[in-house]
Amino acid sequence: MTAPLTLLDRLWSAHEVLRREDGTSLLWVDRHLVHEGSHHAFAKLAARKAAVAEPALTFGVVDHYAPTRGREGAMAPDVARMIDTLRRNADQHGIRLFDLMDPAQGIVHVIGPEQGLTLPGLLINCGDSHTSTHGAFGALAFGIGATEVAHVLSTQTIWQKKPDAMRITVEGALGPGVSAKDIALHWIARLGTGGAQGFAVEYAGSAVRDLSMEGRMTLCNLSIEGGARFGMIAPDDTTFAYLKGRPHAPKGIAWDDACADWSKHRSDPDAAFTREVHIDAAQIAPTVTWGTSPEQAVPVDADIPTPAALEADKAKAASAALEYMGLTAGKPIAGTPVDQVFIGSCTNGRIEDLRAAGAVLTGRRAKVPGIVSPGSAKVKAQAEAEGLDRIFIEAGLEWVASGCSMCVGMNGDLVESGKRCASSTNRNFRGRQGRGARTHLMSPAMVAAAAVTGAITDVRPMLQGRAA
Amino acid sequence: MAGWSTYRGSAVSLPLANVDTDQLIPARFMSAPRSEGYGKFLLHDMRRDDSGADSADFVLNRHQEAGVLVAGRNFGSGSSREAAVYALVDAGFRAVIAPAFGDIFASNAVNNGLLPAQVTAEDAEVLHATLGKDCAEMTIDLETGVMTLGNRSIPFQLRDSWRTKLINGWDDIDLTLHHAGAIAAYKDKRHSQTPWAWPSAAD
Ligand code: SF4
Numbered sequence: 001m002t003a004p005l006t007l008l009d010r011l012w013s014a015h016e017v018l019r020r021e022d023g024t025s026l027l028w029v030d031r032h033l034v035h036e037g038s039h040h041a042f043a044k045l046a047a048r049k050a051a052v053a054e055p056a057l058t059f060g061v062v063d064h065y066a067p068t069r070g071r072e073g074a075m076a077p078d079v080a081r082m083i084d085t086l087r088r089n090a091d092q093h094g095i096r097l098f099d100l101m102d103p104a105q106g107i108v109h110v111i112g113p114e115q116g117l118t119l120p121g122l123l124i125n126c127g128d129s130h131t132s133t134h135g136a137f138g139a140l141a142f143g144i145g146a147t148e149v150a151h152v153l154s155t156q157t158i159w160q161k162k163p164d165a166m167r168i169t170v171e172g173a174l175g176p177g178v179s180a181k182d183i184a185l186h187w188i189a190r191l192g193t194g195g196a197q198g199f200a201v202e203y204a205g206s207a208v209r210d211l212s213m214e215g216r217m218t219l220c221n222l223s224i225e226g227g228a229r230f231g232m233i234a235p236d237d238t239t240f241a242y243l244k245g246r247p248h249a250p251k252g253i254a255w256d257d258a259c260a261d262w263s264k265h266r267s268d269p270d271a272a273f274t275r276e277v278h279i280d281a282a283q284i285a286p287t288v289t290w291g292t293s294p295e296q297a298v299p300v301d302a303d304i305p306t307p308a309a310l311e312a313d314k315a316k317a318a319s320a321a322l323e324y325m326g327l328t329a330g331k332p333i334a335g336t337p338v339d340q341v342f343i344g345s346c347t348n349g350r351i352e353d354l355r356a357a358g359a360v361l362t363g364r365r366a367k368v369p370g371i372v373s374p375g376s377a378k379v380k381a382q383a384e385a386e387g388l389d390r391i392f393i394e395a396g397l398e399w400v401a402s403g404c405s406m407c408v409g410m411n412g413d414l415v416e417s418g419k420r421c422a423s424s425t426n427r428n429f430r431g432r433q434g435r436g437a438r439t440h441l442m443s444p445a446m447v448a449a450a451a452v453t454g455a456i457t458d459v460r461p462m463l464q465g466r467a468a
Numbered sequence: 469m470a471g472w473s474t475y476r477g478s479a480v481s482l483p484l485a486n487v488d489t490d491q492l493i494p495a496r497f498m499s500a501p502r503s504e505g506y507g508k509f510l511l512h513d514m515r516r517d518d519s520g521a522d523s524a525d526f527v528l529n530r531h532q533e534a535g536v537l538v539a540g541r542n543f544g545s546g547s548s549r550e551a552a553v554y555a556l557v558d559a560g561f562r563a564v565i566a567p568a569f570g571d572i573f574a575s576n577a578v579n580n581g582l583l584p585a586q587v588t589a590e591d592a593e594v595l596h597a598t599l600g601k602d603c604a605e606m607t608i609d610l611e612t613g614v615m616t617l618g619n620r621s622i623p624f625q626l627r628d629s630w631r632t633k634l635i636n637g638w639d640d641i642d643l644t645l646h647h648a649g650a651i652a653a654y655k656d657k658r659h660s661q662t663p664w665a666w667p668s669a670a671d
Contacts, residue, residue: 017650028651028655030665031667037549039499056667128548129546129547129572144575145548145549146551147576154645155644155645155651248669254663254668255664258664317485409495410495417518429491429546430513
């Protein structure tokens with residue numbers, strides 16, 4: 001009798017080329033995604049005069065520095081240089097590049113799935129910590145640094161020590177106006193940013209199964225904010241329906257064979273996890289961050305915590321965060337005025353996210369300025385076909401092209417010092433959206449609500465009588 | 469990259485939790501080529517005011533010779549940007565000591581000869597209290613996994629594979645190329661057993 005296996009066990013052993021005595025595995029990489037930030041890795045390759053081992057398994061995309069306006073015209077010199085360097089490297093090594101004007105361009109973690117490059121059972125690497133997103137398909141997907149990117153480029157393999165398995169089970173139904181983003185912020189607030197450090201997190205339970213692929217990607221995307229390099233969900237019919245017919249997905253008989261294989265990618269019912277966490281979906285409210293770490297989050301109807309009431313090791317960080325954020329402990333988080341809003345990023349820039357924001361904004365005006373940047377050119381086209389762009393524009397928000405944009409500000413889309421931004425992104429770190437910027441993370445629907453009222457607001461009453 | 473097994477240098481204390489990669493090196497500096505040196509970007513917005521002038525009382529400005537940073541919980545959390553490690557290495561650091569590290573940061577550190585030494589929260593407190601705002605000579609021994617500050621010896625945790633790598637200064641690519649045969653055999657097997665794992669051509 002073989003011991004019961006977790007999804008992690010299955011994915012890991014399927015990719016193990018060999019295991020060293022010290023327990024480190026050499027794993028085969030099925031897909032390697034690169035972007036402008038991969039320039040250090042290509043420079044390492046050039047220094048060794050090495051070639052890319054598997055160009056057909058390597059895909060590049062312009063996203064981190066992608067201008068969101070006036071793409072045809074002149075760009076800031078450093079932005080142009082970063083994009084040109086990627087072009088040159090992709091060209092030299094024969095890598096398919098989703099360039100600025102490509103109709104399939106977009107954020108790397110949005111286009112991988114969209115193009116059918118991301119599939120169940122694959123090992124996917126990218127020099128970006130939110131690579132955990134692709135685990136939503138039942139893939140082993142994790143972010144790597146530049147030295148590791150150079151290693152994957154040269155060998156199509158990666159050395160990695162197997163993490164321990166952790167399962168977060170969310171049972172029950174989410175309330176109206178509550179989304180995958182809120183599940184993620186909820187568990188990270190509960191367990192802390194180090195809560196899943198060293199673990200691969202598998203998400204399970206009825207609330208997770210009920211999520212669309214978009215929601216599952218949002219959930220897996222944020223795993224890293226709880227410390228986990230890997231997030232994953234067992235593939236099912238929702239997964240297969242999303243992938244069928246995607247440009248690079250298997251076709252014909254190969255599709256049927258693949259689905260048969262993929263159906264086996266799950267944890268055995270009696271598999272043992274090193275850590276188990278259970279969450280009741282009904283208890284999750286729309287959740288907002290108040291501080292400078294994703295763990296500093298509260299339900300929108302709660303008060304901003306008083307540092308003295310927190311555990312000692314968190315109290316000091318909380319005081320510093322409140323000072324940076326310009327907030328007063330003990331006051332309700334709702335009603336905090338915001339200066340601007342941002343909807344987009346690999347966390348919440350997919351079509352479903354835009355629909356959720358659109359449902360709130362229909363027939364309403366934003367009190368503050370803001371940007372809506374779809375996760376990909378395809379999402380942009382889809383949103384325009386559905387008339388969502390009109391809703392955003394009529395609300396007074398700016399509808400721009402796709403890229404990482406204000407998630408990280410590398411392309412110049414920045415929040416000014418001291419300004420407060422309600423943002424559908426993933427990091428509220430100091431300076432993430434620009435030096436001195438104050439970021440509040442929340443779901444796209446909550447960002448839309450903040451736009452309408454000009455303050456952090458519970459979206460739920462605003463959705464009454466509307467299809468969310 | 470040269471390996472090392474003992475290090476003796478100045479240690480400083482930065483008793484902050486969650487010093488993430490965006491603080492270690494703000495995104496706006498990351499388009500610079502490494503050859504320019506990343507040391508000047510390290511903790512840029514924490515150590516310099518809006519005009520770019522050094523804040524006189526910031527610990528790294530007072531002790532530019534420091535080679536060991538004693539930090540708080542969850543150091544290097546956040547992005548995979550190896551530039552965060554380059555900034556530390558180029559500023560002269562050989563070791564960071566903290567109760568916990570971001571996973572990707574720690575492996576990036578080891579890939580660049582920077583030791584991510586994990587200590588207990590209590591030991592970290594002791595180190596912070598001992599150092600205060602000053603700097604002091606510390607010795608770190610990779611073989612024994614012990615650091616010494618004054619008359620105090622404190623053990624640290626480090627994955628065995630990382631210890632070996634730091635000591636030998638190994639380049640993973642060279643090591644991996646020794647396994648080229650096993651990799652080729654794996655590839656053939658994967659291709660025959662799971663042909664769907666190769667991307668199909670877009671129409
Ligand atoms: S949107 Fe933000 S988190 Fe996502 S890949 Fe881009 S920079 Fe990284």
